[in-house]
Amino acid sequence: MSYSSFSKNCASYLAKKKGVTADQEMILAYAVDVLVINTANLLATLLLGWILGVFYGTVASVITVAAFRHTSGGAHSKSPWRCAVVTILLFPLMAKLGQYIASLDHIYMTVFSLFSILVCVICIILWAPDDTPSAPIISSRRRKILKYLSLLNVAIISTIIIFIDSNYAIIKGCLSLSILWVSFILSKPGHNLMSIIDKINLSGERRCKD
Amino acid sequence: MKKIGYHLFGVAVGLLLFIANIASASACAWGHYQPEVPEPLRK
Structure with a gap:
């Protein structure tokens, strides 16, 4: 699975703290990827829309x-x-x-x-x-x-x-x-x-x- | 304090698993990039 290193690091940190399975760690990395990419895109899109009036x-x-x-x-x-x-x-x-x-x-x-x-x-x-x-x-x-x-x-x-x-x-x-x-x-x-x-x-x- | 931190990590893990389930249930997220859906969530 090709998730960002940030997502993988977040997932492995949470996995270590909560002791989740390898499958769940992969799901956590996926969730962080979805969340970060979409939030960053959304904020930048709205900012550009606001700048353009x-x-x-x-x-x-x-x-x-x-x-x-x-x-x-x-x-x-x-x-x-x-x-x-x-x-x-x-x-x-x-x-x-x-x-x-x-x-x-x-x-x-x-x-x-x-x-x-x-x-x-x-x-x-x-x-x-x-x-x-x-x-x-x-x-x-x-x-x-x-x-x-x-x-x-x-x-x-x-x-x-x-x-x-x-x-x-x-x-x-x-x-x-x-x-x-x-x-x-x-x-x-x-x-x-x-x-x-x-x-x-x-x-x-x-x-x-x- | 340590106990609160432990519970917060639990909430974060629960929330992320919930987001992953929602995201994998739809055809795609709203953007033009789709991260690979993990095998256990494919349906």
Whole structure:
């Protein structure tokens, strides 16, 4: 298992103090990895969103994509550092673009929102849940539950997009862009983009094995 | 003091095991990197 040395050190310290099994120590290292990477990414993303003046749009995008990632999965980078760069840049940029779309005529926003919802529904039906070799979905029952939860997510987000007040046009734009991104990372081009990002040659970094 | 510290480590271990279970139950965490799920948590 390729966890960071920080996570491994934390896990072995806790294991020594509490006398847990080797399996539990590995689970602790995994938990610290998940916690540290996601917290650091989230804080940096929100900070950049705040600096760019699109804090609330960034929060809306993060919540939407997080809800879908939990249930439908999608393409991943093999490196935590590349993931951090993609995550930290993506959400504030999506919020900026949402701000721009909100400034366009009402009809464009409506057409764009409906198009996003339609694309998302099709992609979820076709490809969700999309697992990775590092986190495989083995049980068919679990796969079915995640599919239903993904469809529930689409229903909830679509309802918000359709019925949100026009004063929150930026949020509406951000939510539409977020579900388009979710659809993209479920698709083949999304996987191709992540593998291109993984192929950019940088030396001396930790990667997740396939 | 030593007893409180021992209990705190217990709470930390419990919390981390809970987080690991939640994270492994979902298709992925919210970011674009997925650490390898340990064998005992794969389902």
